[in-house]
Amino acid sequence: MPPSLRAPRGTRDLLPDERAAFARLERTALELAARYGYRVMETPLFEQAALFERGIGAVTDVVEKELFRVLPSRGEEREAWALRPEATAGVCRAYIEHGMQTLPQPVRLSLTGPMFRYDRPQAGRYRQFWQWDVEAIGDAGPAIDAELVELGARFYRDAGLTDVEIVLNSIGDPACRPAYLARLVAHYRAHLVRLPELERRRLETNPLRLLDSRDPAMTEVNEGAPRITDHLCAACGEHFAGVRAHLDAMGVAYRLEPGLVRGLDYYTRTAFEFYRRGAEGQQQALGGGGRYDGLVELLGGKPTPGIGFALGLDRVVLALDATGGGRPAEGAPVAVVVGADPADTVGRLRVATGLRDAGLPVRADLSVRKLGRQLEAAVREGAQFAVILGDELATGDVQLRDLDGGSQKPVPLVDLPALLRRKVRS
RNA sequence: GUGGCCUUAGCUCAAUCGGUAGAGCAUCGGAUUGUGGCUCCGAAGGUUGCGGGUUCAAGCCCCGUAGGCCACCCCA
Structure with a gap:
């Protein structure tokens, strides 16, 4: 065996058994997309790096340290490319580029495929991983927010995962978030002496992150911290109440988590994640999504609200294996x-x-x-x-x-x- | 990107004090010539991740490096 020739770090071969498991999830996803009226499309695996830098946010981890940059092998166009780390930016770019604002709104879109992040690999965390992505562009909600959350939850159920918990929050919008952030920073400044070194640094770079800190020393300080949901502006508060009302009406159970923050700059208002209940470890986020009302405009389109989610197929396969379901035998000849x-x-x-x-x-x-x-x-x-x-x-x-x-x-x-x-x- | 643990046959693992690498499963072949999962016999399969160093001698000790994993960071 030639050890010098192997799959690149953080990538892996999907051997037939695992590939079949992926195919089943993909079938489930595409069938659900069709049932809910989301049309399947594709975007390139790489885009101009600027799309992600501008859309996701230049100071986010995804762009700052995880962007998988690609150098063109011939330099007549000195473009800076990057493999897509997520799907939303590319889908919004396509929405603008192809004039989809002239279609009946919202435009419901879906895609599955590999994403790339130049991260340090671990189980369930790969440099090439697969997502099912769903986007609804052109609807301010809140009803469609609830529809999407319910769709994500249904996918896990149909895939055979029964212990998935929905975590929900609203992170406000440009009208109310700055004032809240100022309050939050003031709170932590008042308790600065009790903050561990790492948290002091985060206070400067990304104060929202302190809220979901895992450091036990932070529990007490965080208990007294102001909650975003207590400081939403009237419009955001009403929107969030609407999302919850629609979820309640559908009988979808969720847990409110004021500490839930999303890592990409473009998110506004509704934020949600899917977790495996009772599973320890860091790679248990099975999927997540949220509203991005400013993104299309940021990328050069007209002001257009949007919301979407991405579910990690690799992690669903891992979770299915862990729950002992096993993989049904496939491919045997008659x-x-x-x-x-x-x-x-x-x-x-x-x-x-x-x-x-x-x-x-x-x-x-x-x-x-x-x-x-x-x-x-x-x-x-x-x-x-x-x-x-x-x-x-x-x-x-x-x-x-x-x-x-x-x-x-x-x-x-x-x-x-x-x-x-x-x-x-x- | 930070710290730690691990790496022996395709897979799961042995190898005493540093003394020249084994087993099970899997693969292939055979058990007198048209019938399977069991059993028995046999074969093949390793530069012990890779590169250096120490030593008469290294799978074992030391250094480097690659990969995997764990905890961070972050996220899917």
Whole structure:
């Protein structure tokens, strides 16, 4: 094995079993998107770095230290590219670029695909990871906020995760957040002596972060801290109440968390995250989203409200594995064509091709092993039937063997496709 | 980006005091010539992540490096 040639740090191969698990989640996501009226689209895997710098915020971690920058190999356009760290910025760029403000609003969009962050890898944290992203652009809410939260929750349920908790908050807007931030900073300044070194630095860079600090020394100081939800302006307060009312009306359970902050600058008002209940560790955020009413304008479009979420498919797969559900077996052929004459690969391939013509997933044993070995291999890959070619071919018959029960009977080759199709259905 | 732990066959792991690398599973072959999951026999599979150093001798000790993981940071 050549250790010098391996998957780059923070990336991994999705081997067939895991790829199948991803495919199932993707099917669930796309089916839900269709059911809720979100149309699937694609954006490039890379964009101008400026899109993310401007949209996400130049001083956020995602841009400052995690942006996966790409140097053009030929420099006639000295563009600075970056692999997309998330989908929202690209979707909004496309909304503006293609004049989607002329479509009936809101425009409901969805996509799945890989995202890239140049982060230090850990379990559940990769440099290339997959998201299902859903965006509704052009609706100020609050009803659509609730619709999206419910959609996200339904995805986890349909995917088979039962212990997912919804955490909800409002982080205000440019009308009320600055005043709140000033209050918050004043509060921490008053308790400066009790703040650990790290938290003092964060006070300068990102005071909202102190609220969800994990440092035990912070618990007491945080208890007395002003809550954003107590300092929302009238419009934001009304909006937040509307979101909760709609969620309540749908019977969607959630936990209010005034400390919930989102890491990207563009978020306003509604913020939510999905967590695995009872799971320890740092990589348990399964997904999150929020409202970004200023983003489209920031990127050069007309003032347009928007809201969306992104769910981490890798983490859902991990969570499904952890909950012990296991992965359903997939890809086993209905039948394997084996033969008494090991050398007769022509006959086996010909019979298999005929069955494939009939739409049946069938493998021909193309080895030259003796019959017993061929049957053994068929059983071990989970095939339902073995089609055995032998002397009966002289009269146009093959042996059809049920590999579970072990029963076996001669069947005219011409009847085989129809017979197998009937058996598969039952 | 910071600190720590780990790395031996495809996988999961052994290897005493530093003494020249093994097992199970998986793979392939065989058990007298048309019938499977079991059993038995056998084969193949390793520059012990990589590169240096110490030593008569290194999987084991030291340094570096890469990767994984854990805690931060942050997020999905």
